[in-house]
Amino acid sequence: MTHTMPKVFGFLLVVLGLYLWIGYAITDLSGGEKKSSGAVDISPEGGEAIYWGRGRCFTCHSVGGQGSAVRGPNHGQFGEKFPLPMGARAVERAKVRAEKLGKPFTAVDYMVESLATPGAYVVEGYKNEMAVVYAPPISLSLKEIKAVIAYLMAQGGDLDMEAIDTKPGEVTAQFYAKISAAAEAGGGDPGKGAVVYEENCTDCHVLNGEGGETGPELTGIAGKGLKFISAAVLQPAKAITKGFETHVVVDKNGRQTVGLKSSDEAAEIVITKANGDEVTIAKADIKTITIDKNKSVMPDDLSEAMTVKDYQDLLSFLMLQKGAKKGGEEKK
């Protein structure tokens, strides 16, 4: 049923999340109401508020009879399918993980793993489509994640706040380190993001010396920040990079050519189309040449071909691109 939810809907969520998030960032900048994660109460109550609020867990999960989402497992005790509430279930799952990995694994380790690396253990009967909750658009902080874990451990389990917060064991501490590092880099999995990049972007952009030259070089793009990058991908036309304006050339025969002006000589210009084709047009043949500010040569539907997870992975990959451009034409 909800499994067939089109990717487009997921994207709507991303876009909505993006606006909310930009909203928060602006509130932050203007010194308005602080949405600081410092205010998070690392307790079952604090986690409950996040679970049913900005963590958006409730969009896929229910807790017993509370909520109606079924895309992910119920976190309470519910019918024959869920004989154990999440806290107690985590103990059982941890045993399975310990056996598989050949090392000690606690219930808290399992719980943290299910948020840090959702794909590590996919609950039978479900798809590997649990959200990466520390990446956009949900972007929970580590504190918020700890709070949510406290809430879920309190569902029929032993609530050990030390293991969750102040004195995490080795496995949990490693997951926490991963979450912190990934959250800083925009969340997502940069390794998978490299594949997404390869499939969707490399034809038009040079990155670390490789790729097509239609669009601007992306080496060092991390310096422009997560907000800039995500906006550039979701709505390319909103802020067209200087020097990459979309030119619309109509020649005397009425033939229209749309693309970037990649060369402008005395007698002719060259227009590079989105597919990379170069069209040389004699200046004497041009009837009109205009710039279309509402359309980028970069397609604005790239995100539609991706899942939310692909997009998160892509962003985190791009946030790691901190290298310097060759040639050094850009002075800081």
Ligand code: HEC
């Ligand atoms: C986009 C839908 C989605 C969202 C949003 C989501 N989850 Fe999940 N979650 C799933 C799916 C699907 C699974 C089962 C597949 C798997 O194990 O990865 C799952 C599995 C889990 C599990 C393991 C359950 C078990 O029985 O072992 C936990 C714990 C969990 N999610 C917690 C959360 C929390 C906490 C949030 C909010 C911060 C959240 N999820 C948000 C879809 C989602």
Ligand code: HEC
């Ligand atoms: C058909 C060619 C094409 C493809 C495919 C393409 N881009 Fe672009 N991209 C461009 C062009 C042209 C521009 C400059 C115009 C603009 O800003 O919209 C651009 C601009 C950008 C910018 C802004 C760069 C800056 O410094 O201002 C980013 C970031 C970007 N693209 C990322 C991506 C990513 C990520 C993908 C893959 C998901 C991608 N592009 C796919 C052509 C493309």
